Amino acid sequence: MNAESKRLTSTEITxxxxxxxxxxxxxxxxxxxxxxxxxxxxxxxxxxxLKLSEKHIELLTAIFRAEHFPLPNGFTDEDVDLHxxxxxxxxxxxxxxxxxxxxxxxxxxxxxxxxxxxxxxxxYHQCNLDAMEIYNRSLDLLLAKNLYVPxxxxxxxxxxxxxxxxxYALDFVGKQRLLNANEAGNIYFNLRKSMxxxxxxxxxxxxxxxxxxxxxxxxxxxxAHKHIELYSSIMxxxxxxxxxLLDNEITTSTHAPFSEKLMTFHxxxxxxxxxxxxxxxxxTSMRLDIVGHCEAxxxxxxxxxxxxxxxxxxxxxxxxxPEASDRKQM
Numbered sequence: 001m002n003a004e005s006k007r008l009t010s011t012e013i014t015x016x017x018x019x020x021x022x023x024x025x026x027x028x029x030x031x032x033x034x035x036x037x038x039x040x041x042x043x044x045x046x047x048x049x050l051k052l053s054e055k056h057i058e059l060l061t062a063i064f065r066a067e068h069f070p071l072p073n074g075f076t077d078e079d080v081d082l083h084x085x086x087x088x089x090x091x092x093x094x095x096x097x098x099x100x101x102x103x104x105x106x107x108x109x110x111x112x113x114x115x116x117x118x119x120x121x122x123x124y125h126q127c128n129l130d131a132m133e134i135y136n137r138s139l140d141l142l143l144a145k146n147l148y149v150p151x152x153x154x155x156x157x158x159x160x161x162x163x164x165x166x167x168y169a170l171d172f173v174g175k176q177r178l179l180n181a182n183e184a185g186n187i188y189f190n191l192r193k194s195m196x197x198x199x200x201x202x203x204x205x206x207x208x209x210x211x212x213x214x215x216x217x218x219x220x221x222x223x224a225h226k227h228i229e230l231y232s233s234i235m236x237x238x239x240x241x242x243x244x245l246l247d248n249e250i251t252t253s254t255h256a257p258f259s260e261k262l263m264t265f266h267x268x269x270x271x272x273x274x275x276x277x278x279x280x281x282x283x284t285s286m287r288l289d290i291v292g293h294c295e296a297x298x299x300x301x302x303x304x305x306x307x308x309x310x311x312x313x314x315x316x317x318x319x320x321x322p323e324a325s326d327r328k329q330m
Contacts, residue, residue, distance in 0.1 A: 008067055012120050013322060015111035017072050019127075020060050022107070022269075024074030025262060026053045026100070031077075032257045033093050036086040042094050045137055049097060052130045059123055073319055075262055084257035087203050091147055092249035098138040099196050103273050104131040151188040152240045154181045169286040176289055179238055183290055186281035187231045190297075192243040193277065194231075197270040198224040199246040204263040207256035212311050213264055220267055220304045227297055234290075261317040268308030271301045 008016070030050035037043050064071050088096070108131060112124035142148035163169070168177060179187070201224060205217035232242045256263070275298050282294035312318045 006117065008069070008120075009114075009116055010322075011114040012117065013069070015107075015114060015124075016060060016063060016120070017319075017321065018107070019111065020057065020064075020072045021074050021265070022104070023053045023056045023060070024076070025079075025266065026050075027057065028075050028077075028080040028258060028262060031082060032080050032084065032087075035082045036084075036257075037090050037093060039090040039094075041141055042090050045134070045141060046093070046097065048137070049134055052134070056127060056130075063119070063123070075259075075265075079259040079262045081255070081257050084255045085253045086251050087207065087253050087257050088199070088251065089249040091145070092199065092246055094138060094142060094145070094147065095246065096196060096200075097134065098142060099193060101131050101135045101138060105135065106273075106276070149241070149243055151185050152235075154184070170288065176287060179234070179240070179290075180286070183281075183285045183287060184235070184238075184240060186277075186285065187235060187290075188240075188243065190274070190277055190281060191228060191231050191235070193270075193274060194224050194227050195243055195246050197267075197274065198228065199250060200270065201267060202247060203250045204258075204267060206250070207254055208260060208263060209256070210260050212314070213260045216264065216304075216307045216311050217267060219307055220271065223271075223300045223304050226300070230293060230297075234293075261312070261315070264308055264311050264317065268305050268312070271305040271308070275301045275305070 027050060030046050030053065033046045034043060034050065037046065061071060105128065108124050108127045112121060112128065115121045115124060139148065198221065201217045201221045205214050205221065208214045208217065228245075235242050258266075278294045278297045278301065282291050282298070285291050285294065309318065
């Protein structure tokens with residue numbers, strides 16, 4: 001490898017900085033959970049998760065220092081109040097960890113695929129293994145506690161058939177055909193994530209003391225509620241079940257366990273990642289009404305993510321990423 005290829009590329013820098021922010025946020029969340037959770041098995045899993053995040057941060061820090069790259073600020077102990085009472089039930093945090101691990105697996109896969117240096121690829125390879133371990137442990141625990149509601153089951157077809165009628169994908173007048181397994185699966189998956197997001201927004205709004213932060217949480221709640229109602233109605237029309245709401249797993253605490261910066265960042269991140277999942281659902285669905293709904297959801301989520309960024313920028317909570325050199329001024 002020549003000297004030039006040893007330098008971090010722009011995509012590597014972007015993914016490493018994003019990973020640093022996500023892991024430092026995860027550390028803050030895990031510390032709050034460990035200070036408040038009572039279930040021994042969930043406590044043990046979050047303890048394991050915390051150790052992995054701390055290991056990732058240690059490795060990231062070493063990479064940044066070796067490259068003489070300024071360490072991102074990320075999130076610190078100042079962003080979590082370990083004396084705050086529980087904000088959610090123990091079972092919510094288990095569901096939360098499982099869903100966040102799915103986000104992590106998606107992010108690690110993309111980061112791995114855009115990395116060139118072998119040490120960076122090795123890092124993300126290990127991160128994927130770590131995330132898969134948490135995924136397995138969290139899912140096993142959810143199943144053991146009867147807390148996991150799987151997506152709808154479909155009967156096996158008697159034989160494989162080809163699509164021969166264009167109306168299967170282009171019929172947008174009159175009664176729509178039944179959802180296929182792919183469409184129903186995508187809707188269920190996005191519904192589950194919308195319900196986690198909604199619960200987070202309700203809780204963050206409940207404990208926030210800042211008007212601008214509370215306002216952006218309200219905006220996000222309106223969008224999340226609209227998406228949940230929309231896709232739940234589509235599923236119910238075909239007698240398919242939906243995931244259970246998590247609103248009742250929020251406590252009545254008004255003491256914020258996290259900083260306003262962390263809560264705003266977390267809310268924005270949830271809507272940004274939702275955009276990628278809606279995009280996947282849109283490109284893999286064949287019913288035009290589903291495609292249109294996904295496109296509309298993406299636009300609404302973009303607006304909420306933008307509002308979160310506005311609040312972050314106005315309060316100086318966003319770190320400026322490296323920029324291309326201005327050759328015109330040289």
